[in-house]
Amino acid sequence: MSDTVSRRSALRLMGGAIAVAAAATGALTPPAHALARPEAGAGPRLEGLLAKLTLDEKISLLHGATDPASLGQAGYVPGVRRLGIPPLRLTDGPAGVRVTRHATALPAPVLLASAFDPSLARRYGRVVGREGRALGQDVLLSPMVNLIRTPYAGRNFETFSEDPLLASDLVAAEIKGIQDEHLIATVKHFAMNNQEQDRMSIDVRVDEQTLHELELRGFEAAIDAGAGAVMGAYNKVNGTFSCENKTLLTDILRDRWGFDGWVMTDWFAAHSTVAAITAGLDMEMPDGTYFGTALKTAVQNGSMPERLVDRSVRRVLSVMDRFGLLDGSVPPRPDRDAKAGAAVALEVAKAGATLLRNENRTLPLTPGGTVAVIGPTGSLPFVSGGGSAHVVPDHADSPLDAIKSRARKVTYALGEDLFGKAIPAAALTPAFDSEAQKVGVGKVWTYDGTLTVTASDEWTFVLHFSSAPTARPEVLLDGTELFPQAAGYGEYFQGGLVSAAPDGLSVRRRTLTLAKGAHTLRITAQGGADGLLFRLRRSTGATRAQDVAEAVSAARHARDVVLFAYEDATEGLDRATLALPGHQRQLIEAVTKANPRTTVVLNTSSSTSMPWLNSTGAVLQMYYPGQEGAVATAAVLYGECDPGGRLTQSFAVDDAHHPVAGDPRRYPGVNGTEEYSEGIHAGYRWYDAQGERPLFPFGHGLSYTSFSYGHLRVRRAGRGLRVSFTVHNTGRRDGIAVPQVYVGPSPHLQLDQAVKVLAGYRRVALRAGERRRVEVDIAARTLSSWDPKRHDWVLGTGRRTVWAGASSRDLRLRTSVEVGK
DSSP, X not given: OOHHHHHHHHHHHHHHHHHHHHHHHTOSSOOTTOSOOOOXXXXXXXXXXXXXXXXXXXXXXXXXXXXXXXXXXSEEEXXXXXXXXXXXXXXXXXXXXXXXXXXXXXXXHHHHHTTOOHHHHHHHHHHHHHHHHHTTOSEEEOOBOOOOOOTTOTTGGGSOOSOHHHHHHHHHHHHHHHHHTTOEEEEEEETTOOOSTTTTTOEEEOOHHHIIIIIHHHHHHHHHTTOSEEEEOSSEETTEEGGGOHIIIXXXXXXXXXXXXXXXXXXXXXXXXXXXXHHTOOBBSSSOTTTSHHHHHHHHTTSSOHHHHHHHHHHHHHHHHHTTTTTSOSOOOOOOOHHHHHHHHHHHHHHHOEEEEEOTTXXXXXXXXXXXXXXXXXXXXXXXXXXXXXXXXXXXXXXXXXXXXXXXXEXXXXXXXXXXXXXXXXXXXXXXXXXXXXXXXXXXXXXXXXXXXXXXXXXXXXXXXXXXXXXXXEEEETTEESSOXXXXXXXXXXXXXXTBOTTSOEEEXXXXXXXXXXXXXXXXXXXXXXXXXXXXXXXXXXXXXXXXXXXXXXXXXXXXXXXXXXXXXXXXXXXXXXXXXXXXXXXXXXXXXXXXXXXXXXXOSSOOOOTXXXXXXXXXXXXXXXXTHHHHHHHXXXXXXXOOOOOSSOBOSSTTSSTTTTOTTTTTOBTTEEEOTTTTOOTHHHHHHHTOOOSBOTTOOBOSXXXXXXXXXXXXXXXXXXXXXXXXXXXXXXXXXXXXXXXXXXXXXXXXXXXOEEEEEOOEEEOTTOEEEEEEEEOTTTTEEEETTTTEEEEOOEEXXXXXXXXXXXXXXXXXXXXXX
């Protein structure tokens, strides 16, 4: 028996005892490796099956192929019918199952994380797991556990947090939920995929301590939770592509953590054959560029032993066997339970709703009052972000309708036009119907004319079109293409709200200043297999002024205003700024001046700068709230539930004051290299180290009631700590508290340490006037630092400070305790 297997067996026995003890004490974070995962193994039966496979059949299990009966999923592995090895269908699913059929559109993972509730994350996972199997899928390409390092990252909404402890707890719980339903979970993207810009090539330079203390903790927790598969990232780590990085794929993932599942590439992330499979990669997706014919050739010409192919096939088959896919013991595919999925989606959206500001009792709103609803996302439901996270929802209600059901009188104003208005016919010579041009199958339609502008102004051209992005109309203004094709996935993964019109047409925008006078306009459109429908619209300074004036008028004539602000994000693209896009700042400033009882509801992907903050009455962060988002938002606005969410990431004041600001070597990188020179001081740790004040700190979130904290006690519990304190609801309403425990550095470690780190938390529902004693266990791992000289964790002994409070900057209780060996 190998040392690795012996270690896993011992951990399995030990883990059960620890898990029971943790449940009995209310501990939220059991020690590392405490949660046992099922053993995949490869016994005689699997070895016999492997021996029957031909080389071609083995290789067919190690790369993607075209699905003859595609369900719209992301990937397909054909299986080997003659030996009873079924195919595998692999689907995206960070916020619900992404196929062509309807599925429950869950809130974005960042909103789930805002609830600070691993038990809810497990239920979230179970919804996705059941629906994945019901919709014909076998492998879920989720969850994503990369940390939120830069606020610009386009996929921040798809992941959990800037904090490794919180991310670890949640990813472990969600994976357990997914795999409770017999769907194989794939944790991604291993590792350091913390931005979309240059993600295919960027070389992330990170020191060993930072790597282990921050990014890798979530992946380790996923392995401990039993994740069946790991997806390698696009980027390089310390000079080597992730998908052929032996340090990551073998030394850490398998030798240190004991992972016994398989590793696949992100889509088109393979770069080699022999180097990749030798380093520990098992499967190339979505095709076989490197793991198809090239792999067979490498075996046949002797440049690679066949045992490496066998090793990878064994890993795939072992996981399939663990899930009952080889012997037929996997339960029959269930029917979708859309009602149950919707109930969880609603609960998550309410639980993660985060109230950032609430002045002069702006919220909750009074039922039966007069309300002005302003903003495009007030009438158009913002369900999800784009790219891999896009789901075809069962339904998506309008926040406007949800508010109407609770108010006596509601007026609506657009405020910010997302989709443009018709170009006046008089401005086009010769005239053509810019609102509805149809081009027949295989036909080519061309317009050569003039656009006449009566006054110099800023124009936003908005193109709506029905065909695939590669076949959209070409529009040249004064000889310059208005909507050039974007390179790579940035074009393919347009999605979410802003990139699709209400009738489903794709949308692109271009803003520029036009001088008064005539401008040449040339449009060329070609009808594809289904023909082409397109329209060309515009917004100008004049139309925007009219929209704002209507919004201001509505605000003045209502007691309360709910202004919905948006920011669309998607895989493949990073944000350019923390500011809200378009002219939303001017809209908010004008509306709040007209009516200070304005609540701004943010449907944004990540942290947002708010130069308009002090003029608002309230700010409610809802991120991308899923198909039940409208009902959830209205319920929070009207106080039908307490806003129980807390920030899982720090919000910066502006673009100049955050951990990667001002140094392009940190972000987005220089000459293809990105340096994690902030080290372990990411997120709130950076703000503490720099003495910088965030706009809103990690862990922040308000309630409709008030809480006091007292009677902090800390004692040693094994190599960890047990912290207890009292939380008292001092208000007149029931509410949700999320007390957080932080711990300071060790005086004995000669290593870089943070001013404080999150060490534990609890989500507590308290009735008005209720007082409760809360216990939080701090694991030895949380009290440890990674020593790059020892290549291992070292317990931080000595007297250490322990805080408890409502956020990383609202710590009301403090004591110290001696941590021993």
